[in-house]
Amino acid sequence: MAAPMHRARVSSWKLFSRQYRKKSTKIIHPSEDVRSVKENELPMDPAILNRMKDGEIKARKNPGIMRLKTVVVPIRLEKAVDLLVKKYGTQSIISDSRKLNTSLITRQMPMERTGVMERKNIIRQKILEKDKNKHGSISSDKETDYMNELERRVEVELKLKHLSHWKSKQYDAKSGMKYMVARMAQNYAVLLQVLNEIWTRDPTYIPKSLYNYGSGLGSVIWAAQNNPDWQRDISQYYCVDPSVDINTIARLLLQDGHEEKDMHVNGVFFKKFQPSPSTNSFSTVVSAYTLIECENKEARQKMVQSLWDMTEDYLVLVEIGTFVGHRLIQEAKEFILNVRYYTL
C-alpha cells in the first residue's frame, strides 16, 4: 500500500478559480519567515517577483497563470455529437439536457448515517412538540400506535425534505444522450484545463497508460489527444463505468458516431468493473464527477484509496465547481495526505 514519493495530485479546476484564489491564497514575499507561512499561502518564486518588480513581466501575465483562453471543442467531436443527436435524440433533448445540467450543478452531498440519526431526532422532537401543543398528552392505551405513526411521519419528512437532494445517477441510453448534450463540451473544457496544468508544470512527463474511473463519455480521452506526445505514447486508456449505455455512447463518439467504424484512438477499453488495485497500476489515473456518485464518505474513501493504489504518477480528481464539489475534493485531498503520512 506504500505510495511512491513522486506521485502528485492535481485537484479540481475549482481550486484554481478566481474566487478560491481570492479567498485562500496569499502571495508571500521571499524575505518573510517561512515558518509564518500558513497552509493556504504560497511562497512566491523570488526570480519571478524580481522580474515583476522590474516591470519585465506584468502580474496578470506571470508564469503561474495557467488558465487556458477559450476552449474550442474539436470539430470531430462536435460532428459526432451532432450525428448521435440526429440519430437517437428526442425532440425535447435540448430542454431536457438543460434541466439535467441544473440538477447536476445543484446536487447536494449524500447525508452520512450519523447525520441521518441526528436529523431524525430533531424531526421527532419537533413533531412531538407540535402534537402536544395541539392535542395535549397521549393516553397510555394509545401510546404504541402513536409511536408507530410518529416514526412513519419522521421517515416521510426525512425523505421529503432531507434525503431527496441526493440520488445516485443511473444513466441509460436516453439519459446518457441528455448527459452528452448537457455536459460533453463542459467536461472536455475542464479536463483540458486540468491536463494543461500537468503539461505546463511537468512538460517532459508522458504517461504510458491512463485509467479513467466513472469514465462516462470519455471526455478525458478527447482532452489527452491535444498533447501530441500523449497522443503518440499512451498505449492504453482503461475506462470503467457501470453504465453499459454510457460506455456505448463514449465508444460511438470515438467512432465518429458510426457503429461500423473503428475508434480513431487506439488502445481504448471500456469496462463495467474496475480492475484489482493490487495487481494493476496506470501512469495517470483520472476520475471526473464521480465522487458525488458515492453513497457516503466510506464509499468515497474506498474509491479514492483504490485509485491512489493504482496511480504511478498523477491522480487527477475533478468535481463540479460548486461548494459541494470543493468539499468533495478537499475531503479526498485530506484522505490522501493521511494515507501518505501513515504509509511512507
Ligand SMILES: C[S@@+](CC[C@H](N)C(=O)[O-])C[C@H]1O[C@@H](n2cnc3c(N)ncnc32)[C@H](O)[C@@H]1O
Ligand atoms: C457525471 S458522469 C462522469 C462523466 C465523465 N467522467 C466524463 O467526464 O464524461 C458520472 C459517471 O459515473 C458513473 N458512476 C455512477 N456511480 C458510479 C460508481 N459508484 N462508481 C463508478 N462510476 C459511477 C455514471 O455511470 C456516470 O457515467
